[in-house]
Amino acid sequence: MARWSPQRKKKVWFNALFGGYYGIFIVFIYGPMIAMFILSFQGRRGGTSFPMRGASLYWWNKLIEPSTVGDMQGALGRSLILAIIVMVITALFSTMLAMAFRKKFFGSGFLFYTVMAGLMMPGILLSLGLAVLLKQLGIPTAWWSSGLGVHVVWTLPFGFLVMMAVFNRFDSTLEEAARDMGASEWMVFKEITLPLILPGIVAAGLFGFTLSYDEFARTTLLAGNYNTLPLDINAQMTQRIRPTLFALGTASTIFSLLMIGLFLAVYTALQRRAR
Amino acid sequence: MSDSAQLQHRGLIGDSGVPPEIEAKAKAIRRDTGFPVGWLIAPSAVWLLLFLVIPLLSIVLFTFWSSEIGKLDTSFTLENYAAFFYNEGFFNSQADRFLSVSVFLKTLWNTFRFTLEVMALCLLVGYPIAYFLALRIQTFKWQMALFLVCMVPFWTSYLIRAVAWIPMLGRRGLLNKLLLNMGIVDQPVDFLLYSEFAYTMALVQLYVVLSVGPIFFSLAKIDKTIIEAARDMGAKTYQIFWEIILPLSLPGVAIGMVFIFVMIMGEFATAVVVYGGKTSTVGTVILNYYAVANYPFAAVNAIMLMLAMMVGVVIILRLIDIRKEL
Numbered sequence: 288m289a290r291w292s293p294q295r296k297k298k299v300w301f302n303a304l305f306g307g308y309y310g311i312f313i314v315f316i317y318g319p320m321i322a323m324f325i326l327s328f329q330g331r332r333g334g335t336s337f338p339m340r341g342a343s344l345y346w347w348n349k350l351i352e353p354s355t356v357g358d359m360q361g362a363l364g365r366s367l368i369l370a371i372i373v374m375v376i377t378a379l380f381s382t383m384l385a386m387a388f389r390k391k392f393f394g395s396g397f398l399f400y401t402v403m404a405g406l407m408m409p410g411i412l413l414s415l416g417l418a419v420l421l422k423q424l425g426i427p428t429a430w431w432s433s434g435l436g437v438h439v440v441w442t443l444p445f446g447f448l449v450m451m452a453v454f455n456r457f458d459s460t461l462e463e464a465a466r467d468m469g470a471s472e473w474m475v476f477k478e479i480t481l482p483l484i485l486p487g488i489v490a491a492g493l494f495g496f497t498l499s500y501d502e503f504a505r506t507t508l509l510a511g512n513y514n515t516l517p518l519d520i521n522a523q524m525t526q527r528i529r530p531t532l533f534a535l536g537t538a539s540t541i542f543s544l545l546m547i548g549l550f551l552a553v554y555t556a557l558q559r560r561a562r
Numbered sequence: 563m564s565d566s567a568q569l570q571h572r573g574l575i576g577d578s579g580v581p582p583e584i585e586a587k588a589k590a591i592r593r594d595t596g597f598p599v600g601w602l603i604a605p606s607a608v609w610l611l612l613f614l615v616i617p618l619l620s621i622v623l624f625t626f627w628s629s630e631i632g633k634l635d636t637s638f639t640l641e642n643y644a645a646f647f648y649n650e651g652f653f654n655s656q657a658d659r660f661l662s663v664s665v666f667l668k669t670l671w672n673t674f675r676f677t678l679e680v681m682a683l684c685l686l687v688g689y690p691i692a693y694f695l696a697l698r699i700q701t702f703k704w705q706m707a708l709f710l711v712c713m714v715p716f717w718t719s720y721l722i723r724a725v726a727w728i729p730m731l732g733r734r735g736l737l738n739k740l741l742l743n744m745g746i747v748d749q750p751v752d753f754l755l756y757s758e759f760a761y762t763m764a765l766v767q768l769y770v771v772l773s774v775g776p777i778f779f780s781l782a783k784i785d786k787t788i789i790e791a792a793r794d795m796g797a798k799t800y801q802i803f804w805e806i807i808l809p810l811s812l813p814g815v816a817i818g819m820v821f822i823f824v825m826i827m828g829e830f831a832t833a834v835v836v837y838g839g840k841t842s843t844v845g846t847v848i849l850n851y852y853a854v855a856n857y858p859f860a861a862v863n864a865i866m867l868m869l870a871m872m873v874g875v876v877i878i879l880r881l882i883d884i885r886k887e888l
Contacts, residue, residue: 299590299767302607302698304693305690305693305698306694308690308691308694308710309691309694311696312687312712313711313712314693315687316732316767316769316770317760319726319729319767320722320723320726322713322726322729322736323722323725323726325833326729331595332614332805333868335728335729335732337729337739338736339734342575359576373747379605380605380606380609383602383603383605383606384596384602384606386596386604387599387602387603387779389596389800390596390599392599392603398603398606398607399605400612401610401615402610404605404614405610405614407820407871407875408614408824409824409828409845409867410828411828411830411845411849411864412618412621412828412848412864412868413613413614413617415621415848415852415857415860415864416617416618416621416861416864417613417617417860418852418858419620419621419624419852419857420616420617420620422857423620423634433613434691436613437613438613439609439613440609440610440613440614441676443606443610445610452781455776462595463595465597467593471830472595472597476597485887489651492630495718496718497717497718499817500719501717501718501719501720501721501751503719503720503721503831504828504830504831504845506850508852517719517721518723520719520721520725521721521831522600524721524725524834525834528725528728532725533725533729536719536725536726537718537807538723540718540719540722542743543717543718543719544714544718547714547717551710554673
């Protein structure tokens with residue numbers, strides 16, 4: 288084995304240092320969640336902290352059986368439906384916006400900053416403004432109307448940025464070639480543009496789905512009579528915290544992870560086909 | 563479209579110059595390719611008008627109203643602003659609150675100060691991670707995989723991630739156990755949960771990914787040959803960092819700062835979970851006044867929060883020019 292030069296040694300030492308720091312960082316961001324996962328299998332008489340008093344599915348069962356407080360299953364269903372609607376709207380709107388932004392048009396700068404304002408505006412402000420306004424107008428709030436409205440305001444900039452990045456790298460000579468051969472705008476879009484930007488649309492949809500599914504601040508004052516899942520979790524948090532909450536958190540997180548995995552799988556499959 | 567094709571072929575054949583009016587027509591056709599812009603932007607524009615612009619403008623309007631029992635009095639008043647700033651006995655040298663600022667202003671200042679602290683911590687914790695991922699890892703596949711591992715929490719519920727700190731930090735929590743086993747403390751310490759410590763820890767954990775992402779992207783864009791050139795000319799590692807890498811990564815740092823800053827300024831739920839509601843942020847003040855149906859005063863707090871945020875964002879963008887990045 289050749290002797291290591293001091294430079295190489297230094298490099299390896301540096302990399303080990305950073306690798307170790309990365310490990311600690313991962314423990315820092317995932318550690319609490321893993322502790323929560325384990326504690327959700329707490330025994331019947333156990334509490335919200337270690338040690339485990341036996342292992343059981345007691346708290347998980349509590350999730351499934353109908354409870355007197357809250358409406359977990361209903362909240363989950365509403366959150367899912369809302370997330371799917373937001374996903375579709377985000378994917379559609381952000382694609383349309385990014386296509387418009389391929390050309391300069393009157394007011395494009397203003398529109399760009401308005402879209403970005405949705406990202407910058409704290410959820411509580413939007414929630415407050417719309418809630419009070421609707422109250423003045425006598426329009427009731429509901430998760431599928433006012434809730435949907437502010438969710439899209441929050442997810443649209445993410446989808447928009449993704450689609451802008453996609454069109455930045457887009458080779459428009461392909462479209463021009465199709466146009467020169469006499470294809471109509473719709474045909475150009477369907478046959479050329481759409482297959483190439485489909486992975487990007489999936490990514491925009493991922494942001495729409497996950498950000499809406501987890502959104503809390505924007506829905507606080509706007510969900511109306513029926514809670515979404517994050518609102519239900521928040522309601523449980525303000526009561527005495529029990530391992531049921533950990534089971535709920537674990538279930539919700541696992542579901543999120545599955546969805547992210549699904550989106551990534553679809554994304555890579557489409558990406559491979561687009562090439 | 564076949565029209566434009568014909569026009570172009572004329573020029574290629576080159577029997578004569580293209581008449582200016584036909585050239586103009588061809589250009590017009592070229593520029594008009596794609597779907598009409600108006601239809602593309604109309605749905606988003608209407609949506610943003612309804613759910614973003616109008617609610618924000620109405621907040622401004624509400625601040626000039628006053629709350630009556632059951633409804634709002636729509637006559638113009640500045641009383642809400644006065645109540646926000648004015649403190650009873652402010653100019654009275656006999657009062658013990660002489661020259662002390664109002665509690666709302668104090669809350670705003672505390673929120674602002676605390677946000678800056680957490681933001682700085684997020685950058686300190688996140689920068690080395692972004693640096694490691696972008697410049698220390700050579701294979702693209704690993705780079706992306708490890709980056710995704712960092713970013714996944716962003717797509718999960720932040721309420722649940724806040725809840726997850728409870729079994730870690732409590733009196734019988736894991737951190738206390740660790741401290742006891744290592745012999746650092748004799749008995750469990752109390753300051754870990756429901757304290758500023760817990761709040762800071764939780765916020766850093768929740769928002770640090772927002773600094774890793776943008777910094778990673780601006781670091782990954784750095785042309786590696788510049789670094790090599792510097793090394794060939796004998797630059798030390800720390801010189802390369804201070805004079806090349808850090809300046810080139812500043813746009814990413816600024817975007818991360820803006821993100822974290824606006825998120826934590828509007829924060830209110832985490833404080834309840836891990837601080838036990840012992841602190842108030844502007845967000846909790848707004849919710850409290852909303853709960854008692856004093857909408858105008860909630861709106862004043864919201865406007866002040868927005869102004870403080872704008873000041874913060876302008877300061878950040880003054881310090882670092884991010885236009886290159888956009």
